[in-house]
Amino acid sequence: MFNRRDLFLAAGAAAGAAAVLKAVPAMAEEAANLPRREVALVAPPLVHAHEQATSRGPEIVAFKMSVVEKEIVIDDNGTKIHAFAYNGSIPGPLMVVHEGDYLELTLVNPPTNQFPHNIDFHAATGGLGGGELTLVNPGEEVTLRFKATRAGVFIYHCAPGGPMIPWHVGLGMNGAVLVLPRAGLNDGAGKPLKYDRVYYVGEQDFYVPRDASGAFKTYDSAADSYVDAMEVMHKLIPTHVVFNGAVGALTGKNAMTAKVGESVLIIHSSAMRDTRPHIIGGHGDYVWLMGKFANAPLRDLETWAVPGGSAVAALYTFRQPGVYAYVNHNLIEAVELGATAHFRVEGKWNDDLMTQVRRPGPIA
């Protein structure tokens, strides 16, 4: 009698067997001669150090990620889920390369895991984004290399096949890649744009089953939660919509920081659901709608669309000190389901931009 684990492994093996493609080395020798540098990944919302405009030629930029299957707490009430996290974070870490570079990823599936995993890079070309070439069982690792031919922000996510795809992605298994133009960002009219800081905010929808009394259910393993979770997913209404993997992960003492006068690039991804980020008190000075840098950015946006399955980049120069909430502007999701982050900005208040002409007081 199969148990759930065997069923999942069998499905993975079948997909793997059908997918054995011989890597056709068209121009692979070209890439092999390029310099190769390894980069250590950093947990979101921070991003590993990188150049914006680069004078270097194309390189192979090599990353390594390990898939972590673990139980996590996702809200202030102690609600737990069995999550799947690239490198242990939801979202997975941001990888930064330049257009024309080759992104090399070693994906490790530790033997303690229960499930096969892979990775689909939206920035890549062919092979289901790499999904066909990266399926690894527990105890295996694989190395994929793809050419970053298009500049922009692109998501990556697990896509092991069939209903496993929404299930893995709904348990946190997604992240993003930043492919910068070699000359850095520009406003579409030749003016270069630089950022002083960059933050990566990954929005995640969770679908946690409830029992008859309405309390969230817990399970002994991810496999045990599968049937109930898919039932919730079918209704298309998440129980939690969070940034950085949990309610409050980017608020209060975990707030993102900046100073007045600093330009901040905010990369926002959402692997399945549409969202619409908004900086309360701020704007998108330059927003690369749909997230691709060959397109001139839109200017002065209040709120911008991030379709499910994509990432978007927005550049804002802070002009006032204080607290900014950064939200999914479906305010039900922002307040009730968790889609709120904070920016804490220091500097001098500008009365010209905003002032209280008359304090609140009795009506004259």
Next chain:
Amino acid sequence: MRISCLVIVASVAAATASLAAAAVLAPHGGAPSAAPRPAVVTLQPGWFAYRPLGDFESAGKTVDAPARATRLDAPLDVMKEPVSQAAYARCVAAAACPKLKTLDPAAENLPVVGVSWLDATAYAEWYARQTGEDWRLPTDDEWAYAAAERFHGEPPPAARDADFAARWLAKFDADAALATPTKLPQPFGHFGLNSRGVADLSGNVWEWTNSCYERRAVAAGGESHLLTRNCNVRALEGEHRTFMSDFIRDAVAGGCSVGPPPTNLGFRLAHSRASAVARVISGVAALFAAL
């Protein structure tokens, strides 16, 4: 000495209480409850430093509320523990309190949570009828006196800056530093007693007071006068003071609201001993006058 004076008067009052009760004390509403009476701590009168609640301004600028020496004039009975789930359930069963989503009628030792100011007031009115005693929510200053070292009314020093954004960030930092306690209601005594023997103050339950939101202007001499009072909004006390609309049962963070919301909303009741003693004294006087 003031305290012994009260004791003498109280014992005289007790001796004549049975005579005076029918004429003076509020009529007993309904049969005496078989339920356990909650433990009570009697706070003796005294002085304490207190910054009143609300938004204060001076010469058009936001300022901290001035700390004033404030006096509790008469003994105050405060429930040692917050009102329990079982006690609130008895009020619901008597059709005197609104139902709550989660309530364990057997939980004599767990605080009732998820209650609004309206719910708490309904309970206080029912409980006052049941006991014939003038139980009600404490005022904010009464709560501060009862809480002693567990009262968190001091604004963060950095927030005393006149610059609006600096005050805002200082408050944000102070709120961010607060620990977020578990949401699960804890058995009575879990958060310990304070120096006055009152249990579980500033734990994971913020407690309703009767005090309304106020906006006041402070003059040079330190005297303040009222600009606006909004009694649709009441003060909650706990790890920090906050204001909430009277119908809210659960505080939620998110959106622009900065700082941790109260984990749970609950309450305990108080009643001033002065009014009872004064009533009995005036009753005794009336009795003698009638003889």
